Amino acid sequence: MIPERPLVIPLAFLAAGSLAEYLLAIPFSRLIPVVLLVLLVFALPFRKQVLFSCLLALFWMSWEMAALAPRLDIRNVRTGISGYEGKQLLVEGIVVRRPAILPEGERLVLQVERVFAGSAESLSSGSLLLTIAKGHGSWLTGDRIRCPVKVRVPQLLGLPGEFDYGRYLTLRGIEATGWIPDAESVVLMRGAARASWQRSIDSLAMRSQEFIRQCLPDSAQRGVVLALATGNQQEVPPDVAAAYTRAGVTHILSVSGFHVGVVTAVWVIMLRWLMLRWEWLALQLDLRRAALLSTLPVMLLYLVFTGGAPATARSVFMVAAVVLAAWSEREIDLLDALLLAAFVLLLQDPAVLFNLSFQLSFLSLWGLLVLTPLLTKPVEHLLKQEWQRMTVLFFAASLAAVLATMAPVLASFHQVSFTGIAANLVVVPLLGYGATVLATMAVPLSFFMPSFAALVLMFTGWLVQLSNTFVQWIARVPVLHSFSAGSTDVVITIALLAVLGFVHGRRTRMYAGSLLLVALVLVHLWPGPALDGKLRMTFLSVGQGDATLIQLPDGRTMLVDGGGYLRDTGRDFGERYLVPALHGLSVKQIDIMVLSHPHPDHLGGLPAVAEQFKVGEYWQAKGSAQGADYQRLINALAHQKTTTRILQQGDRLQVGEGVLVSVLSSPQGEQSLKTDNDDSLVLQLQQAGFSALMMGDAGFPVEEMLLSQGIGPATVLKVGHHGSKTATGESFLRRIKPNVAVVSVGAGNSFGLPADETLDKIRHQGAVLYRTDQQGTIQLLSDGHTYTVGPLVTENGLVRAIRRFALTASNQLR
Known part of the structure; x- marks a missing residue:
């Protein structure tokens, strides 16, 4: 295997080095790969293949670790621009990447040069990701700009399965983020302050994008055409992007190997065709070889013009290898070309391994190359006509790509669609062979023949409209969701593809592949931990919001509120945070969903949960509420025919053996759900001698009412209104005498919550205080008599132990 595919071992250990450094994040000296390289040279005369192979593997692994370590080294934290976290500054710097145009604003990366804090000016460094909420500017790569910004370093909320946005930015070389309300506050200090050839190409790309916007007024058509022609997916409307995802054809919107x-x-x-019209040229040149060679600069220009995404870079390297092989009249194995492309990309940037676009692009093509022949072989003897062979090949290729990418797609998006196997029959001809070609032709034509280019774009828009209409229709077909895939599934998938692609012995390949398939099935069929009869309350760290997952002793689940953004951000909180957290806690379905009141920081995550999980019952107070999120939630529940229960004060509901939920407070006498904090549902959960009081956002008036009704002690208090000074009074605390108090609050929130006076009252009462902003997700376990409580540990214990050992060793060697 190694002699036939010499890049397998180097590529495997490059990937292993990147992964090891990503997980461990330890200081790693660049001297180590140098020493290993010297040892490799000294090992050459001994002709010991095993020794040489081991040294070579270690060299590539150490090379990648040394290249990635400076970005992840914790000693670099809070240096440069990241040291100004939370401060309002005036910053000046160079635009280092092509600005991304958003529907309402713009996003760009700034290499910071100077910082102005008040009257003080100081030099600074580091990259800052700026988001302009409203308006657009004419800035290009290399321009020097100055703007007011509040610096923020992304932090983890502390949820299981949470996407580490801060580390994602760190891998891209970005230290902090900043938000600018309006583009008018950005001042261009000097155009082309740093000249580069990329600036010229970016200028052409921006002009092309503007031309497309002028020619296509329809936002759905315009967004898709911009994605196909220039690689800008930011302007695809969210509903259109979601439809393409559900239909399983979102790959067509990302410039990748197919487009290249x-x-x-x-x-x-x-x-x-043009060269054949020129007789003298046809006699002087080998037109086939000349045409092939000319594709190299065209592909490079296309790569830079469309933004240089990893999937596009992988495709360009692969096609370039194939073109050079054809030009030199040599054969090349497509799998070798794929390995070469991945090797070059990892060598150039080790962080590309963690780019989802690169992962899906690499795995899908790997699956096409090794799975498609296996899928077509059983029926190829039945195919007599060419159209039959092409149809079967098309379906087999689509199925191969879905199977190869299923594990990472489920791990990232928690849903996968098989409708793409059929949808590709319509979408690929319309967008791939039609709209992509026309849109790409219209780009250069727009500079010389704008009227004709506009006509071409009009036809392109029609093709896109046909595709969008079809995709919106087929997206109604149910997708596979509420099914969790993890790193084990991804590892087994990669191992299976490696066996099928690199092992040549038929019997060995069959046995190894069968074992891996059995292992993959067993991972999901293996029974989970046996029920231990304990009640679990997980207070999810959802920032400035509220969400509590209750896992009952009989295994059923209850979700009270779903967190959310206080203001409209254009993002789906549930999709981004809550759904991954539930999957991380191995939740398969929600038996009872409760909405305490329809504030966005309690409601926002529930619609996505209702769309992706089976919900048995839905509880709320009497009436209905306004707003798109609430309507989306109700529609999702109606679609799966969820039973709705209207709660009223005094209701007592048995939710499991020995577990009782009492409704202590609810809105009264209204036809619509109230939005005042004191109209929150107040619930008490009881299990034998244990009780938990969940106050929602209720404040002093509700507490006084509960006191007048004779409320008794509670073991756990879910503190009302995120620890506000308008809730949790002294008399109320003296009556309920909580042993534990949990405050759900966002770190560094603008409301100053929790209030110091509230915290002082809780401590004075003697309750043990837990805060999600400081300790992340809090989990409590109770058997009805005793309980344990503490922060939920989300990091793998083995990884944590290895990191501690490696850090200790590196410190001793330093």
């Missing part, structure tokens, strides 16, 4: 191949093929055909 189509553009390259069209270029070769057109160029050969």
